[in-house]
Amino acid sequence: MAAPKLVDGPEGQQKVVLKSSSGGSAEVFLHGAHVTSWKSNKGEELFFLSKKAIYAPPKAIRGGIPLCFPQFGPLGKLQQHGFARNSEFEVSRGSEDSVTMSLRPTTDLHRTYPHEFHLLVTVKVGSDSLTQTLEVKNESSEAMPLGTAFHTYFLVSDVDNVYVDVGSDGPTYLDNTKGRAETQLSGSKVKFQQEFDAIFQGAPDSLKLVDEKTGRTITVKKEGLPDAVVWNPWGDKQFADMAEGEYRTFVCVEPALAASGPIQVQPGETWSCTQVLSVS
Numbered sequence: 241m242a243a244p245k246l247v248d249g250p251e252g253q254q255k256v257v258l259k260s261s262s263g264g265s266a267e268v269f270l271h272g273a274h275v276t277s278w279k280s281n282k283g284e285e286l287f288f289l290s291k292k293a294i295y296a297p298p299k300a301i302r303g304g305i306p307l308c309f310p311q312f313g314p315l316g317k318l319q320q321h322g323f324a325r326n327s328e329f330e331v332s333r334g335s336e337d338s339v340t341m342s343l344r345p346t347t348d349l350h351r352t353y354p355h356e357f358h359l360l361v362t363v364k365v366g367s368d369s370l371t372q373t374l375e376v377k378n379e380s381s382e383a384m385p386l387g388t389a390f391h392t393y394f395l396v397s398d399v400d401n402v403y404v405d406v407g408s409d410g411p412t413y414l415d416n417t418k419g420r421a422e423t424q425l426s427g428s429k430v431k432f433q434q435e436f437d438a439i440f441q442g443a444p445d446s447l448k449l450v451d452e453k454t455g456r457t458i459t460v461k462k463e464g465l466p467d468a469v470v471w472n473p474w475g476d477k478q479f480a481d482m483a484e485g486e487y488r489t490f491v492c493v494e495p496a497l498a499a500s501g502p503i504q505v506q507p508g509e510t511w512s513c514t515q516v517l518s519v520s
């Protein structure tokens with residue numbers, strides 16, 4: 241099995257380039273096991289990646305799929321979204337169209353998260369799909385708390401042209417712009433006219449992002465992740481690693497173990513989750 245090719249990227253960071261025999265492709269940095277590009281078999285880029293992204297610790301790359309682990313957002317004692325997205329992974333195995341990257345805790349990570357674990361993240365690209373799986377084994381003698389998310393930034397023609405169908409009619413969500421106040425969505429479609437930052441707890445396992453201008457539909461299927469976060473920051477506020485106006489060109493749909501967590505992974509237990517993205 242050919243080992244995946246390591247290619248130099250910005251700021252001395254290395255990435256793996258994946259190619260499917262039927263045309264799709266993807267790129268995954270060792271920094272954060274971070275997927276930064278997914279192209280369909282038509283060669284169209286499907287992920288947003290900021291022109292001002294920073295490719296070195298302690299920043300996560302702004303775009304693609306930041307890996308939130310072992311915490312989601314501020315829901316715990318660790319840094320926002322946990323440390324995995326700012327950690328250096330190693331290639332564990334791979335092929336032309338798939339790579340598995342590995343992270344074990346360093347002394348530094350143990351300072352805030354005193355657990356022995358082995359984290360494996362696998363990314364596989366198909367002609368019009370990308371599959372990402374996270375597996376974590378608790379190798380310590382006590383339970384380890386876990387929150388996580390695949391924090392995917394999808395490229396859109398303009399935020400005015402899109403909606404996210406969350407798969408159920410009139411669900412409630414926790415509104416992060418209002419202190420996680422419980423709020424009800426009218427209908428099943430999230431549209432964007434202002435900052436939207438919501439945790440749909442116990443969301444259906446299939447969500448859709450529809451771009452009515454391009455006619456493109458992205459389907460997000462989640463396994464093992466009870467929640468879904470939908471986010472657009474609206475406006476050029478507070479993000480030094482986002483260029484002016486870039487907020488109009490992405491929507492985040494994030495399969496997550498967020499407000500339904502953290503869970504406790506028991507000693508010796510391996511916990512896993514998956515997202516399958518497809519474009520039509």
Ligand SMILES: O=P(O)(O)OC[C@H]1O[C@H](O)[C@H](O)[C@@H](O)[C@@H]1O
Pocket residue numbers: 300306313320321416437438469470471492494
């Ligand atoms: O800037 P970051 O740490 O990557 O967080 C970016 C965003 O992530 C999630 O979508 C949260 O729901 C938002 O509240 C947060 O602003």
